Amino acid sequence: MKFIDAILGRFSMDMGIDLGTCNTLVCVRGKGIVLNEPSVVAVRKGTNQVLNNGEAVGLIAREMLGKTPGSISAIRPLKDGVISDFEITEAMLSYFIRKVHGRGNLIRPRVVIAVPSGITAVERRAVIDSAERAGARKVYLVDEPMAAGIGAGLPITDPTASMIVDTGGGTTEVAIMSLADIATCESIRVGGDDMDEAVINHLKRTYNLLVGEPRAEKVKIQIGSAVPLEEELTMEVSGRDTISGLPRKIVITSEEIREALKEPVAAIIDAVTRTLEKADPELAADLIENGIHICGGGSLLRGMDTVLANATGLKVIRVEDPLTAVARGTSVYLENLELWKDTMEHSDSGW
Numbered sequence: 001m002k003f004i005d006a007i008l009g010r011f012s013m014d015m016g017i018d019l020g021t022c023n024t025l026v027c028v029r030g031k032g033i034v035l036n037e038p039s040v041v042a043v044r045k046g047t048n049q050v051l052n053n054g055e056a057v058g059l060i061a062r063e064m065l066g067k068t069p070g071s072i073s074a075i076r077p078l079k080d081g082v083i084s085d086f087e088i089t090e091a092m093l094s095y096f097i098r099k100v101h102g103r104g105n106l107i108r109p110r111v112v113i114a115v116p117s118g119i120t121a122v123e124r125r126a127v128i129d130s131a132e133r134a135g136a137r138k139v140y141l142v143d144e145p146m147a148a149g150i151g152a153g154l155p156i157t158d159p160t161a162s163m164i165v166d167t168g169g170g171t172t173e174v175a176i177m178s179l180a181d182i183a184t185c186e187s188i189r190v191g192g193d194d195m196d197e198a199v200i201n202h203l204k205r206t207y208n209l210l211v212g213e214p215r216a217e218k219v220k221i222q223i224g225s226a227v228p229l230e231e232e233l234t235m236e237v238s239g240r241d242t243i244s245g246l247p248r249k250i251v252i253t254s255e256e257i258r259e260a261l262k263e264p265v266a267a268i269i270d271a272v273t274r275t276l277e278k279a280d281p282e283l284a285a286d287l288i289e290n291g292i293h294i295c296g297g298g299s300l301l302r303g304m305d306t307v308l309a310n311a312t313g314l315k316v317i318r319v320e321d322p323l324t325a326v327a328r329g330t331s332v333y334l335e336n337l338e339l340w341k342d343t344m345e346h347s348d349s350g351w
Contacts, residue, residue, distance in 0.1 A: 013101050014337065016112040016330025017093075018147070019127065021078045021170030022192060022297065024058075024092070025327035026100050029334040033327050034100055038062040041088050042074045048087045050095075057095040066212035080189035081116040081144075081171035082123045083130060093134035101135070108137035110337065112330045112344075116171045117143040118187025124345060140333070141345040144168075145175030145185060147329030148295050152319035156180060161279070161286035165272055165308065166326065167298025169193050172268050174275040176283055184278045186271045192297045194264040195220050202260035204242065207250050211239035220301070223254040226265050227303030261301070268298070269311045276312060291315035295322040 018025040019039070026035040037058030042051045050056055051072065056064075064074040077088040101109055111131050115124060124141055131139045145164050146156065154162040156177045166173040169192045175185035199216040203209045211219075215237065223233040233254040241248040272292070276284065291314050294305060300323075305316040319325050333340060 014110040014112075014334050015097070015100055016114075016327065016334050017096070017131075018114045018144075018324075018327040018330060019078065019093075020168050020326075021076065021081055022168065023323075024096060025324060026096055027327050027331040027334070028100060029331070032331060033324055035096060036324075036327075037096070039078050039092065040065060040074055040076050041092050042068070042072055043088065045071050045073050048085075048091070050088075050091045054091065054095060057092050062214075065214055079170060081168065081191075082119050083126045086126060086130060089126075090130045090134050093131055097135045108135055110138045110140070111136040112140045112142055112333045112337070114144045114147040114326045114330050115141050116187050117145055117173055117175065117182065117185050118171070118189075128346075139346060140337070140341060142330060142333055143173075143175075143182060143185075144171075144326055145173045145182060146177065147327075147333065148173070148319075148325045149175070149177050149293075149329065150332045151325035151327065151329030152293055152295060154293060161283035161290060163275075163287055163290070163292045165268070165292060165294045165296075165299070167191055167268060167294070167296040167304075169297065172271055172296075172298065174271045176275060176279050176287070178283060178286075183280065183283055184275055186275045186278075188267060188271045190264050190267040190271075192217070192220075194267075195224065195261050195298070195301070198260045198264055199224075199257060202256065203237065203239065203250075203252070206256070207252075208242040209237070209239040209248060209250060210242055211237060215239065219252070219257060220261070223252070223257055224261055225254055225258050225302035226261065226307045228258070229254055229302065265301075265304070265307060269307060272308060273311060287314055291317055293317050293319050295319045295325040297323055 014029045016027045024039045027033045040061040042056035042061040042064050068074050077085040083089045128139045148166045149156040149164045156162045157180045163176045172188050176183045196216040199219050223235045238249045309316040
């Protein structure tokens with residue numbers, strides 16, 4: 001069986017998947033990242049039938065978020081980094097695998113999927129089952145902090161502490177790694193989505209203005225910050241007035257958005273300090289030299305590195321290309337699959 005798997009491995013287009021709450025990235029062995037699309041699926045309301053013959057996934061579906069008529073639903077099937085809708089996740093994975101793999105290749109791919117370190121055994125099983133039913137020959141799971149650390153080029157196999165803070169859409173993963181394993185970690189279900197939610201709540205409370213998630217995300221990206229800015233910013237926002245029910249436009253400032261984002265940012269800082277408190281003294285000492293590395297979409301919030309540095313007293317480095325660190329890490333796992341596959345959780349099916 002191992003021999004046949006090795007032979008098939010030579011001919012199959014194996015892929016690594018960063019299955020995110022907001023975006024899914026797919027990389028192929030030897031080619032790097034080949035797909036980066038939103039984790040959104042458009043279905044006919046009340047059914048799990050994906051529109052456009054199963055093609056209304058990713059970028060096409062994201063355009064529909066918050067703008068669908070009564071007969072269509074645009075769904076994000078992952079919530080807080082875990083599968084909330086099994087069938088739709090399967091349809092989404094199936095579409096991405098098909099798109100990357102093509103129909104010409106008859107040998108099904110082996111797939112490495114990055115998952116949050118804090119998810120349960122049942123949730124891990126759901127990811128494996130979804131990927132297998134979507135067309136994977138064999139599925140391997142890798143913890144997101146490990147993949148992020150490898151993707152960021154940290155020396156995680158060395159006997160020294162490497163610390164990563166990966167803030168995605170649904171979860172923030174904080175981990176200290178050494179000797180190719182996680183020494184201590186904290187996984188909280190707070191991320192970019194909670195920041196968007198905080199912006200929505202602030203506008204509703206303060207201005208009686210209702211906005212959708214895509215617009216709240218735009219506000220966060222354009223004027224959001226975690227620390228005071230040298231030059232504070234302003235932005236026009238349009239939405240629906242909750243009192244008159246009519247469309248309205250207002251001007252907001254970066255100060256008030258920073259105030260609104262305080263809660264999710266504080267939750268991330270707490271997770272980082274808790275992880276440091278649990279670290280072995282020797283590993284903690286290493287971090288004075290090595291510092292903390294941050295990645296994921298949340299690390300792009302202005303001043304995120306500064307607030308973490310102020311809270312911990314350690315230097316904080318934003319990794320190069322923070323949005324793709326986890327996907328790049330799964331790519332390295334693919335290159336070394338034969339070497340590392342026994343250390344990874346995987347599906348029991350053969351070939």
